Amino acid sequence: xxxxxxxxxxxxxxxxxxxxxxxxxxxxxxxxxxxxxxxxxxxxxxxxxxxxxxxxxxxxxxxxxxxxxxxxxxxxxxxxxxxxxxxxxxxxxxxxxxxxxxxxxxxxxxxxxxxxxxxxxxxxxxxxxxxxxxxxxxxxxxxxxxxxxxxxxxxxxxxxxxxxxxxxxxxxxxxxx
Ligand SMILES: Cc1cc2nc3c(=O)[nH]c(=O)nc-3n(C[C@H](O)[C@H](O)[C@H](O)COP(=O)(O)O)c2cc1C
Numbered sequence: 001x002x003x004x005x006x007x008x009x010x011x012x013x014x015x016x017x018x019x020x021x022x023x024x025x026x027x028x029x030x031x032x033x034x035x036x037x038x039x040x041x042x043x044x045x046x047x048x049x050x051x052x053x054x055x056x057x058x059x060x061x062x063x064x065x066x067x068x069x070x071x072x073x074x075x076x077x078x079x080x081x082x083x084x085x086x087x088x089x090x091x092x093x094x095x096x097x098x099x100x101x102x103x104x105x106x107x108x109x110x111x112x113x114x115x116x117x118x119x120x121x122x123x124x125x126x127x128x129x130x131x132x133x134x135x136x137x138x139x140x141x142x143x144x145x146x147x148x149x150x151x152x153x154x155x156x157x158x159x160x161x162x163x164x165x166x167x168x169x170x171x172x173x174x175x176x177x
Contacts (some may be wrong), residue, residue, distance in 0.1 A: 001032045002177055005076035009083035009094040009114075012040040015116025020166040021149065023083050027169055028080070031177055038072050040093050040101040045069065045100055045112055054102030055135050059158050065143060067101045073101050079138075085116030090123035097129055105136040109176040112144040113151060113169055119146025139174035 006024055010017035021037060028035050043065045052058040061067065073079060081098075083090045098105075111125055114120025124144045131138040145168040146152050152164050159165050 001044070002036045002064065002077045003023055003075065004028050004037065004080060004173075004176070005036050005072050005101045006036055006080045006082060006136060007038045007083065007094060007097065008040045009091040011093055013072050014156075015084075016083055016153070016155070016157035017084060020113065020115055020153070023159070023165065023170055024096045024173070026081055026097075027166070027173055028177075031173060033177060034164055036072060038069055038097070040097055043069055044099075045097055048099045052098060056102075056167040059102055060102065069097055070101050070104055073108065074104040076108070078111065078174065080111045080113055080176070081127055083120060085114060085120040085123040088122040090120075090126045092096050095126070097132065098127075098136075102136070105131060105138040110138045110140045111172040111176045112140065113147070113172055114145065115147040115149065118176075119148050120144075121146055141172055143171040143175045145169045146167065 008017050008021055025035050045065050081124050083094050111132055112124045114123045128140050132140040149155050154160055
């Protein structure tokens with residue numbers, strides 16, 4: 001059974017993220033995957049403050065939550081990032097979490113699920129650059145899910161078009177599964 005890590009992307013109260021994460025986890029479980037959620041709100045990590053980059057030989061972080069998150073990434077067969085679009089890019093707390101992990105990203109299958117007024121294509125662009133096109137070298141799926149407010153989901157995270165949501169998220173998950 002594939003072990004899939006789902007990484008949250010918002011620390012706002014009553015965030016839409018929690019609802020989308022719930023949908024993603026249910027779909028993964030329906031598809032037979034074992035799921036683990038990395039809740040960035042609970043797993044608070046400092047802004048990246050290590051003297052060397054995460055791919056450096058000298059990279060030896062000691063922060064407990066950084067080490068926990070790193071272990072979660074290392075132990076997962078694949079990772080799903082659930083992210084809102086903030087100011088035309090990905091959520092900064094999620095990006096900070098990605099930055100804290102180095103070699104464990106290499107070859108890791110990653111699926112992108114995002115939401116915003118016109119989906120989250122610009123957030124996904126940043127995630128793809130960071131994970132696939134930098135030295136981290138993760139394998140980011142082509143089928144990125146873009147959930148649009150007032151079409152696919154409402155601004156409170158409730159589902160408006162169930163078949164579109166299932167299809168979009170399903171395509172992203174199937175690729176990494
Ligand atoms: C700082 C900030 C910037 C935002 N920028 C965008 C944006 O560029 N595009 C968009 O579609 N929505 C944008 N929004 C709206 C968010 O997509 C919306 O508030 C969403 O609910 C945020 O996700 P969350 O509830 O999980 O935090 C922005 C929201 C915030 C708080």
